[in-house]
Amino acid sequence: MPLIRKPASPPETPAPDDRNIAEMLIEGSDDERWTAARRTTLLPEALPLLTTALSKERIARVREAIFTALAKMGSSESAAVIIPYLRSDDAAQRTAALDALRAMPGAAAVHLPGLLKDADADVRLLACEIARVLPADDASRLLEELIERELNPNVCAAAIEVLAETGTAASLKVLGQCATRFPEEPFLAFAIKTARDRIGSR
Amino acid sequence: MSDYSKKRVLVIDDAALVRTYYRSALEARGFVVEEALNGLEGLEKVLLQAFDLAIVDVNMPQMDGITFLHTLRSKELPISGIPVLVTSTESGMQDMAAARRAGANYYLVKPIKQETLAEYAAIFCGAAR
Amino acid sequence: MDDTQQITEDEFKRLADFLYRRTGMVFTETKRYYVERRIIERIVATSSRSFAGYFAYLRSETRNEVEHLINAFTVNETYFYREDHQLACLSSDLLKERVTAKRPGDTIRIWSVPCSTGEEPYSIAIWLLENWKDVDAYDIEIVGSDIDTRVLEAAAEGIFGKRALMRLSPELIERYFHGLDDERWQILEDLRQSVRFSRVNLIETKETRPQGRFDVIFCRNVLIYFDDESRRIAAENLYDNLLPGGFICLGHTESMSRISPLFEVCRYSGAIVYRRPQELRA
Numbered sequence: 001m002p003l004i005r006k007p008a009s010p011p012e013t014p015a016p017d018d019r020n021i022a023e024m025l026i027e028g029s030d031d032e033r034w035t036a037a038r039r040t041t042l043l044p045e046a047l048p049l050l051t052t053a054l055s056k057e058r059i060a061r062v063r064e065a066i067f068t069a070l071a072k073m074g075s076s077e078s079a080a081v082i083i084p085y086l087r088s089d090d091a092a093q094r095t096a097a098l099d100a101l102r103a104m105p106g107a108a109a110v111h112l113p114g115l116l117k118d119a120d121a122d123v124r125l126l127a128c129e130i131a132r133v134l135p136a137d138d139a140s141r142l143l144e145e146l147i148e149r150e151l152n153p154n155v156c157a158a159a160i161e162v163l164a165e166t167g168t169a170a171s172l173k174v175l176g177q178c179a180t181r182f183p184e185e186p187f188l189a190f191a192i193k194t195a196r197d198r199i200g201s202r
Numbered sequence: 203m204s205d206y207s208k209k210r211v212l213v214i215d216d217a218a219l220v221r222t223y224y225r226s227a228l229e230a231r232g233f234v235v236e237e238a239l240n241g242l243e244g245l246e247k248v249l250l251q252a253f254d255l256a257i258v259d260v261n262m263p264q265m266d267g268i269t270f271l272h273t274l275r276s277k278e279l280p281i282s283g284i285p286v287l288v289t290s291t292e293s294g295m296q297d298m299a300a301a302r303r304a305g306a307n308y309y310l311v312k313p314i315k316q317e318t319l320a321e322y323a324a325i326f327c328g329a330a331r
Numbered sequence: 332m333d334d335t336q337q338i339t340e341d342e343f344k345r346l347a348d349f350l351y352r353r354t355g356m357v358f359t360e361t362k363r364y365y366v367e368r369r370i371i372e373r374i375v376a377t378s379s380r381s382f383a384g385y386f387a388y389l390r391s392e393t394r395n396e397v398e399h400l401i402n403a404f405t406v407n408e409t410y411f412y413r414e415d416h417q418l419a420c421l422s423s424d425l426l427k428e429r430v431t432a433k434r435p436g437d438t439i440r441i442w443s444v445p446c447s448t449g450e451e452p453y454s455i456a457i458w459l460l461e462n463w464k465d466v467d468a469y470d471i472e473i474v475g476s477d478i479d480t481r482v483l484e485a486a487a488e489g490i491f492g493k494r495a496l497m498r499l500s501p502e503l504i505e506r507y508f509h510g511l512d513d514e515r516w517q518i519l520e521d522l523r524q525s526v527r528f529s530r531v532n533l534i535e536t537k538e539t540r541p542q543g544r545f546d547v548i549f550c551r552n553v554l555i556y557f558d559d560e561s562r563r564i565a566a567e568n569l570y571d572n573l574l575p576g577g578f579i580c581l582g583h584t585e586s587m588s589r590i591s592p593l594f595e596v597c598r599y600s601g602a603i604v605y606r607r608p609q610e611l612r613a
Contacts, residue, residue, distance in 0.1 A: 003456055003471050003525035038536065038567060061570075061593060068563045089296040091266035099263055103559035125291055126261065129216075133559070136387050154291035154312055161217045165349055165390070168383070187313040191219045198345045218348040239352060242588035242596060249598040264592045 067100035227316035241265030271304035355586035424599035446475030449486030489518035551582035566591030
């Protein structure tokens with residue numbers, strides 16, 4: 001048979017020397033920066049290193065690895081490094097930042113109340129999706145509070161989208177009030193009715 | 203009124219309520235609707251099936267709408283030639299400019315009324331004939 | 332709640348939307364009755380008082396309930412030649428693509444992870460011996476890995492019952508197995524020796540890295556059950572375990588769109604597979 005017999009040991013992908021990780025992360029080739037980003041969390045000074053690397057990095061794959069390293073650290077501080085990228089003009093950067101925050105629900109939750117009150121409606125809107133990864137009760141409470149004060153129809157719609165999944169009977173009142181605030185927006189009327197039906201069918 | 207019963211529209215948006223709203227608007231006028239949750243799933247769909255139009259949101263997990271557009275336009279015909287209507291909640295100029303650079307056929311600002319969506323879907327499906 | 336009850340259309344949609352977002356699996360109205368019965372079975376099995384109570388439990392991802400629910404309405408059996416359209420894609424397209432940069436005598440490495448009790452890696456071996464015309468021109472190395480050492484022991488032993496062999500013709504069974512008794516067959520020694528088994532946890536880089544780089548990875552029905560953080564880590568590990576331009580095949584109900592943006596989406600023979608990009612753009 002042409003299939004080869006149990007090979008002794010496969011060719012390993014070479015692992016970098018820990019001393020060089022910091023240097024490689026900033027100055028290495030694309031492959032070296034990727035590999036370094038994946039190993040940075042082993043270093044005590046990981047957070048400042050990753051913060052600097054993220055600010056300079058232009059290759060999507062390496063940015064992804066940096067975000068994963070920050071998510072793996074899972075601290076309020078590592079989440080804080082990611083949050084500014086929610087404001088990026090580049091949609092791909094916003095997506096990468098949001099996906100990373102979703103992968104660290106506990107740490108992202110610390111920042112969520114602030115993000116839901118952000119002056120920028122686009123940030124409030126993205127923050128609604130972070131709420132989805134929290135326990136249902138926490139998510140619903142935060143989103144209900146947001147809807148009560150929110151004037152932007154798209155931010156309300158984003159909150160309603162998540163409440164349709166997490167909400168309970170307690171959400172119905174806020175949803176009803178929201179409907180009266182945007183009589184000119186048929187999509188909101190539709191979204192609110194659908195969410196109410198899904199939450200309150202029993 | 204034209205018959206759109208053979209026109210296939212791919213709706214790419216991560217919000218389930220948005221997809222449902224667009225679907226009901228389009229199906230009421232005879233369009234056939236497929237859904238995708240993000241740009242990557244959108245690419246899977248266009249590789250497997252033919253579409254006359256894609257309606258694509260900007261902010262989505264894993265792959266945003268602008269990256270989807272760039273990737274779509276880099277494929278071979280006929281896939282690269284699918285008309286794309288970009289929607290975004292953001293009226294900011296940067297998304298609109300990025301969508302145009304990436305090869306969007308048109309840009310609509312959310313929230314979008316069902317009549318508006320159907321009207322533009324009809325225009326772009328007609329243009330693709 | 333008991334198993335005579337029903338769930339409403341809105342409840343069904345709420346759950347269907349959640350599963351679609353989480354896994355990419357689509358549950359339409361036409362499948363509703365079947366899916367609904369399975370949901371109610373899980374509601375009863377988890378002693379949930381109501382649909383709402385069960386849905387909250389499901390969302391909280393306690394005790395892998397998403398996996399239990401999906402297993403309730405998918406055939407999760409592992410048997411030879413399962414998803415053979417992917418094996419067809421492997422021999423007709425993926426390997427053809429991979430060997431363009433290789434010379435005769437070079438090694439082609441294929442990884443089955445998780446491999447469970449070995450049906451998949453042995454199926455790959457048999458399929459290639461039977462269906463790939465260039466099988467003699469290259470050294471093909473097949474590795475099967477799993478997190479569970481008990482299934483790995485069984486895989487190395489290579490003894491299978493009737494159900495595992497149900498998709499194989501009598502000729503194939505004759506050619507690659509010897510009967511132990513009326514109910515059990517063992518993979519021939521030669522073939523057993525040509526598949527290497529190893530214990531690997533996909534989210535532990537120190538365990539995935541020593542497996543080396545592969546031309547094709549089969550990674551079915553596991554990533555979709557990981558949480559977001561584990562998905563990211565596993566996807567990056569798999570990326571490192573692929574040669575540039577190498578392919579990864581997921582289960583037919585899975586989509587990389589729920590897991591990671593690192594891979595390119597490709598279509599071959601009507602199947603979607605994913606590829607590690609050849610070279611990075613500068």
